[in-house]
Amino acid sequence: MASLLIRLDGRASTPLHEQIFDAIRSRILAGVLARGVALPSSRQLAAELGVARSTVLQAFDALAAEGYIVTQAASATRVAPALPDDLEVGARGSPAATSPIRLSKIARSLRAIPAGTPRLGGAPRAFRPGLPALDLFPATAWARISARCHARASTSLLDGGDPAGDLALRKAIAAHVSAARGVRCEPAQVFVTSGTQHAFDEILRLVIDPGDAVWIENPGYLGARRAVLAAGGRPVPIPVDDAGLDVDTGIARCPRARAVLLSPSHHYPLGVTLSLPRRMALLRWARRANAIVIEDDYDSEFRHHGRPLTALQGLDDAGRTVYVGTFSKTLFPGLRIGFLIAPLALVDAIAATRTGPPAPALEQATLAAFIENGDFARHVRRMRVAYRERGEALLDALTAECSGVLDPRPSATGMQLWAALSSPSSDRAVRDAAAQHGIELAAVSDYYVGRARGNGLVFGFGGVRPAALRAGVKQLAAVLDR
Ligand SMILES: Cc1ncc(COP(=O)(O)O)c(C=O)c1O
Structure with a gap:
């Protein structure tokens, strides 16, 4: 050779x-x-x-x-x-050319939903909605706990763990939501998911037949509309006002809906909270109509003033409410861990119909330890202060730089607010013009089904520091002046 x-x-x-x-x-x-x-x-x-x-x-x-x-x-x-x-x-080189593949009706209806905020990519920037303060995430504490979990991982954890989710995590979640949100549950009712969307999918698949009506908020979270369509359901848009979802209109329009999907603690994008009388009316209707209430308890942890209202789940004596939570906002979106808390009557059905492990077992174990040793509660307390400070900085800057064009509506909770646009321009046009200058905003009209009744911009204020928020507002003011 x-x-x-x-x-x-x-x-x-x-x-x-x-x-x-x-x-x-x-x-x-x-x-x-x-x-x-x-x-x-x-x-x-x-x-x-x-x-x-x-x-x-x-x-x-x-x-x-x-x-x-x-x-x-x-x-x-x-x-x-x-x-x-x-x-x-x-x-093998480039893929072979194929003839087009026909999309299902469901896929076509999903593609017709607006994409939402254009992601300009790169590091966190003003005013990316839904982005938490990644700069303040306690990465060292997380890494220490994660290393310990990896080093001590049992074979059952390495094997993928419990399909319902890591038991320690389910216990930690049950204890947290009982104390913080007034949710009434046992760990057996908690199912770990890979986020809110996964939780919606699991529940809707269980309770919706093709064509069944499901109330959604109008305007509302695009993920909710997507989940209903993906399950083969028929989204029925119900108006939202200052007191949240208009339950009477829902009953008048579609009394026999199979389910309602809503974010009562903090509505996206309007930031309103469902009032107590409406909470009670919604639960009375769900009991009468034999409907399921899917409660996306989005952003409830970050209340800036006033007392938080108890979660719908905690007020529900008929066991019709599914509570959905996520760690995307309290920790970081890339974690992909959320959860649902099922009524006892659905626990067996969920366990029998899950299609796979919900999230990486070692990440779940890390999160369980992070909650148990108090790091989670400490982080949430710190973020509450940070978001209040960031929210105030944004509001002050908008008032100083954009009054007359933008009318900001402060929100009692969360990490975003919206501002009504009083210029003749459409919110989508302003959003697109702002994107040209590296500013991310959402257009309120994207969140309406049918005719948009609002023209405004959604500002996330969680992801960047006050100085970056102020600089972003100055740039936006220049865009609005043009
Ligand atoms: C209303 C609402 N619910 C939930 C979520 C979180 O979704 P996930 O848990 O899938 O990250 C978001 C994210 O922006 C949201 O706007």
Whole structure:
């Protein structure tokens, strides 16, 4: 066998066996070493390269383990007849052209929903809605707990854990929402999800048949509308005013809906809270109509003033409410952990119909420990102060720079507010013009079904510091002046 003409660099930081591995692999991929061809023996190659035979054997072992070569006792080591890279999509060039694939009615209806805020990408920027203060996330404490969970992980955790979610996490969630939100539940009712959308999907799949009516808020969270359509349901838009979802109008328009999906603590995008009389009226209707109330308790942790109202779930004596929570806002959206708290009557059905593990087991265990040792409660308390400060900075800046054009509506809770636009321009046009200057905003009219009854902009104030909020408002004022 001829020389492979490999050159090793004794001073490089890459170990010699890896250099040999790389050199042989690249010769195989380039076709210099054809499939099936015999390689020099490890002894020959070691002599040629002036390295120990064990170094060559280490490289051969790695090449064999990845399928580039085959070694057989008492015969020459050869390049594998079929290479692993043949099986990788990238190695086969561009995908074959196909004729268009017909989309389902559901997919077409989902595609017709507006995309919401345009994401300009990159680091957090003013005024990305829904973005928490990632700059204040206690990454060191999280990393310490995470490392401990990984080091001590049991085999059952490594195996994926309980399909309902990590038991320690379910207990921690039950204790937290009972104390903080007045939710009444046992850990057995808590199911971990990969976020709010996943929780909506699981519940709606259980209670909705194709074409069933589901009340949604109008305007409202696009994720709610998407979830109803994805489940094959028929979203019935119900108006929202200063007291939240107009329950009487819902009853008048569609008394036999199968479910209602709403965010009573903090409405998105208007920021209003469902009043106590409406809460009671909604629960009375749900009991009478045998409907399910899906409560997205969005942003409830960050109340800036006044006492929070007890969650609908805690007021419901008929067991018709499914409570949905997420750690996307209290911790960080990339965590992808949320939860639902099912009425006892649905627990068995959910357990039997779950389609897979809800979220990575080790992340769940980390979160459970983070809650148990008080880090979570401490972080939420700190964020409450930070969001109050950021919200006030935004409001002051809007009042100083944009009065006459924007009429901001402060919200008692959460990390965003909206401002009505009194210029003749449409909110979508302003949003798009602002995006040209690197500012992210949402247009209120995107959240309406049918004719938009509001023209305004949604400002997230959680994700960046007061100075960046003030600078963003100055830039926006310049856009509005044009
Ligand atoms: C009304 C509402 N609910 C829930 C969420 C959180 O969704 P997830 O838990 O899937 O990240 C958002 C995010 O923006 C939201 O606006």
